[in-house]
Amino acid sequence: MGYLFSTIAVALWAFNFIIAVIANNQISAIELSFYRWLVALIILIPWIIKLIPKIDIVISNWKYIVIPAVFGVSIFNTALYMAAHYTSSFNLSLIGISAPILVIIINRFVFRAHYSKALWVGVLTATVGVLMLISKGDLYALIGLNFSMGDLLMLISALSWGVYTVTLEHKQPTIFSQIEYLALIVVFGFLLLIPAFYWQVSSHGYSRYSSEVGLMVLYLGVFPSVVSFYSWNKSIEIIGATRTGATYYLIPIFVFIYSSLLLEEEITYVALLSFLLIFSGLLTIHFTRDTLQRNGL
Secondary structure (H helix, E strand, O other): OHHHHHHHHHHHHHHHHHHHHHHOOOOOHHHHHHHHHHHHHHHOHHHHHHOHHHHHHHHHOOHHHHHHHHHHHHHHHHHHHHHOOOOOHHHHHHHHOHHHHHHHHHHHHOOOEEEOHHHHHHHHHHHHHHHHHHHOOOHHHHOOOOOOHHHHHHHHHHHHHHHHHHHHHHHOOOOOOHHHHHHHHHHHHHHHHHHHHHHHHHHHOOOOOOHHHHHHHHHHHHHHHHHHHHHHHHHHHHHHHHHHHHHHHHHHHHHHHHHHHHHOOOOOHHHHHHHHHHHHHHHHHHOOOEEEOOOOO
């Protein structure tokens, strides 16, 4: 069931990468992120109201609400949308796959997790599969890549996602339900976006909004924000951060499938081999045992 939740999350997030590229000439990254989380905030108002009597508990757990709010809401998607202004979708996908590896690294060095060699084999196998899919089988094309400010922003986005995922595994207050915790994260993350939004519109003015932008914001607010985040958080609760994080490798597959359906791109033998490698890597990670010391920060 945990994998079902995380697969739902990444299937919906795959459109997030596509929208990031489509929207980069129509709306600023900060505005897109701000309106997206505004929609999510409106949806979550019923649970926010129910949390008012628990304000003392919220305050006592503020640290483990603010940390995922900063990294999962304020930084993660904003950095992704900003990166789309400077780099290609190819580079976005390439650097985005570092997120599962960063989850493992953070778990290893901060929370003293111990992983077997088999797990690293699974990570390597899935990574090679994704690289093959992105490069369309021409792995030599990766050597000549030129990296830019957008790539650095995408790396910040991936690192933020790693911090968010690991924090939820180890530090999520159990007194809140998953939907309540999500509501709190969204509230604090949205509040942190307000100064950036104010600076954006006061310095550069509002973007020229259109019905297409409105539909993108609505989709982002409902599905990648509320549905995906809830599903991802639930998956971490069930199967842990490492195995949940590994399903992030599926995003390029969903992007490829959507492109094939919408743009009639051909599914090649290279793509099928890439799928096989990614799924083989995920299965290896799933059946690998890891130990974790709970005395982390």
